[in-house]
Amino acid sequence: MNGPAVNPVRTRISYQAALDAIAERGRFGIRLGLGRTRALLRGLGDPQLGLRGALVAGTNGKGSVLALASSALRAAGHSVAETPKPHLVSYRERLVVDGRPIDPTTFAGLVAEVLPIADRIAPRLGEPTEFELLTAIIFRWFATERPDVALVEVGLGGRLDATHAWDGGVAVVTNVDLDHMDRLGSTIGAIAREKAAIIERGDRAVTGATGEALAIVRRRARRMAAPLTVVEPAPLIGWDRDGILVELPGLGRTRVGLRGRHQA
Numbered sequence: 001m002n003g004p005a006v007n008p009v010r011t012r013i014s015y016q017a018a019l020d021a022i023a024e025r026g027r028f029g030i031r032l033g034l035g036r037t038r039a040l041l042r043g044l045g046d047p048q049l050g051l052r053g054a055l056v057a058g059t060n061g062k063g064s065v066l067a068l069a070s071s072a073l074r075a076a077g078h079s080v081a082e083t084p085k086p087h088l089v090s091y092r093e094r095l096v097v098d099g100r101p102i103d104p105t106t107f108a109g110l111v112a113e114v115l116p117i118a119d120r121i122a123p124r125l126g127e128p129t130e131f132e133l134l135t136a137i138i139f140r141w142f143a144t145e146r147p148d149v150a151l152v153e154v155g156l157g158g159r160l161d162a163t164h165a166w167d168g169g170v171a172v173v174t175n176v177d178l179d180h181m182d183r184l185g186s187t188i189g190a191i192a193r194e195k196a197a198i199i200e201r202g203d204r205a206v207t208g209a210t211g212e213a214l215a216i217v218r219r220r221a222r223r224m225a226a227p228l229t230v231v232e233p234a235p236l237i238g239w240d241r242d243g244i245l246v247e248l249p250g251l252g253r254t255r256v257g258l259r260g261r262h263q264a
Helices: 015-028 035-043 062-075 104-125 130-145 188-196 211-223
Strands: 053-057 080-082 149-153 169-173 204-207 228-230 236-240 243-248 252-256
Touching: 015 104, 015 130, 035 104, 035 130, 053 062, 062 080, 062 149, 104 130, 169 188, 188 211, 204 211, 211 228
Parallel strands: 053 149, 053 169, 080 149, 169 204, 204 228
Antiparallel strands: 236 243, 243 252
């Protein structure tokens, strides 16, 4: 990874106090916009600027893309940071490097570091939300760990999602369907524009979108001079408790260890 290392901070609060502080921000709900996240990141020294990787948006399949990409990259010998969500047991599962969740002490230290910045920007920009704080913490920790690749899942939409404060060089739009219509728009076209907006100038773009949504993703990619790869659905051969069997170009019959027909 390029860029200077970011030194870890010392814990000044307990892990439980850190969790409580993050959860308390949940009362601010979802407030789309990049201003607060960018301000948090500036206060942390813009740790995201040295990170390369993929920002993954879409209606469905974001978690599967992260899991498959992480597995393939790690098998190829790369260090991978990722943001699986939602967590199953521990909140720390949302920040993972090489399959290892962030440890409680480091998490508490990062929360302690970002909270004063949040308090400082609140009078001018409003209180940062839980997801905005978490996004800043994610990039701060990833910069400390210096992975080869970061895989980050968009929270909601794309254009105004906190994660879009980062451009890792690869933008993925898995697919587009009617979701979060109260915030993203009431049509496929409107929602597709929100998600396709994560494609920035010079990115490599990947999508599994179809129809009107694909046309919108193509237009955005052209406008941003971003080479676009369109992924067709893999023909499903079968599935069992060990995963699914699909036909992949250049690979033939391939077993994928994600269970369920929907994974094809």
